[in-house]
Amino acid sequence: MKRPTIADIARRAGVSKVAVSYALNGRAGVSEATRANIMAIAAEIGWRPNSAARALNGARAHTVGLALCRPARILGMEPFFMELISGIEAELSVRSYALMLQIVPDHDQELAVYRRWWGEGRVDGAFVVDLHFDDPRVAELEALGMPAVVIGHPSQAGSLVSVWSDDSAAVRETIEYLAALGHRRIARVAGLPRLVHTALRDRAFTEACERLGLTGHAVVHTDYTGDEGARATRRLLSSPDRPTAIVYDNDISAVAGLSVAQEMRLDVPRDLSIVAWDDSPLSQVVHPPLTALSRDIPAYGAHAARRLLDLVAGERVPSFEDQAARLTPRGSTAPPPA
Amino acid sequence: MKRPTIADIARRAGVSKVAVSYALNGRAGVSEATRANIMAIAAEIGWRPNSAARALNGARAHTVGLALCRPARILGMEPFFMELISGIEAELSVRSYALMLQIVPDHDQELAVYRRWWGEGRVDGAFVVDLHFDDPRVAELEALGMPAVVIGHPSQAGSLVSVWSDDSAAVRETIEYLAALGHRRIARVAGLPRLVHTALRDRAFTEACERLGLTGHAVVHTDYTGDEGARATRRLLSSPDRPTAIVYDNDISAVAGLSVAQEMRLDVPRDLSIVAWDDSPLSQVVHPPLTALSRDIPAYGAHAARRLLDLVAGERVPSFEDQAARLTPRGSTAPPPA
């Protein structure tokens, strides 16, 4: 009941282990007749290469890692990561690479996991997500020498390769659209302030508002949950000069905001316009369907995976800028009330 | 820049490789002084055991696998899997196990992945989800001899260990609650009909309705997407004797159904009651918040992980019945219109 090894094949074929190794790897050094015979026996007894034995000879582990540092409850709600992972998978699977996944409580643990994976030879490289400012992970990973691809803005990625998209452009497009509709007071319900992409969006938002001469723009930070999105919305809508449009950093808080508006007897989009970041089935399913900033997240993940595999293969890989999110107008945006 | 090995440590400590191995594994055969010295050197040069070399000696891979066979777009919307995975992770991480994840297009590929992982010694065991009737995976996995835990009903799990919860009880509780409110015409918008749990819920639904003498119960199957959930709802609500309550198999279709009802100028819960399966932030965020069948999905995953690790450790493991989903009434259910 033991797994068959090349020694078993060698015995049955009446040749040496080495001949079997050459034959199975398509290398020169065996006659075609012997090769065919060996292949037939291998197939018959269901031989598989032992990946541990191969890895011992310096071969790649054929696995890359992803450590996610977010509470489980938030991960469950965010379609983003699941879509990202499925995109990564799609690219990995064509090259027969596997994905090692671990959810960690904090960045120290995350680094420990990367160090362990790399030190033990379990992965050939890894992804880094949710970059924040002065992120200690960047320097540590550079020191480790492990191939790594940052999924996020290159400005904080140090010498690591990054795959990113221009959020600022998407923010500008959104604000210009809302301004063109006639909105003057626009608010932004943002995500975690320490994340780089949140700060970049914040700045782009403020700059766009000021450039267009919009008064009273406000930014409220949340932790991406529906609860905090709802609270932020309630606060914004309770102020005397409440905004006529709110831009949310993810879909769950946008939906929560929509709910709050309706609970406060405001009609969307007549009294309040709503824009969600990251389109998802959820945005389209509520009533009215949400105007959203949509992007192809699985493709984003696939791009990152491709870069990482190239990096593992020893190629020089430049950072890659993916398409910016595109504004997809739906029923939740309209001119402000007169 | 190479990784340090025990040979390096042995050289620096002036002892043999074996002494180092014994020392680092806390085994007898070395003096405390030598052991301390070896440990210090190991820590200093940052030694990590090469997992491939250990695996070669019959040690465990310290990794378990999960192959998911669902389209990426559906996975992205379903909080279920992400929560399940985070629960699995929580249990794995305390025993320093990693999770190997792969998304596959069909069950043949899924089996191929399991066979490869097992044959190559990459995993010590695996989870099986989304069981369907006469599932070929069960027999194949039994034949493989790989430790496996089915996350789903034991009736179709063959000799494999299963972790499951009694969906029938939850269905009965729901129908009895709706009947007590006065509903006579209840419909069910179900998931994929070939999945075991869908069929079990279908049967429990039909039986409960008949036992309570409810007329005109209907079941419509969908693929869990919001689109199909909306279409099914539209169809149900357009029929002459339309239902006064609809029970959905997941939250995304329930939200879609809610949207359709509102678009058809029906008030929820006055004109129509809605119940969602699997509570999520989404259910609570819409307006009105949805009455839902909630369960602790991360705990469910953790239970499965614990069983799998016990199985890997060679213990005899019985199947485990987790808590059934509990009905959590919210604003989307009320007595039917008079």
Add this chain to the structure above:
DNA sequence: CCACGGTCATTAACCGGTTAATTCCAGCGA
């Protein structure tokens, strides 16, 4: 003083592959 038992450490062999170096032998031309 010798046999015995217990530490502490060593050598040898192994896990399942890969790779370099070597041997064997047939075929060929000079």
Add this chain to the structure above:
DNA sequence: TCGCTGGAATTAACCGGTTAATGACCGTGG
């Protein structure tokens, strides 16, 4: 007939650890 070439196969060594078997050294009790 000799020497050379090249294909086909072999042996030996190695990757980084583990385990079994063996040996050296110490103190102790008869």
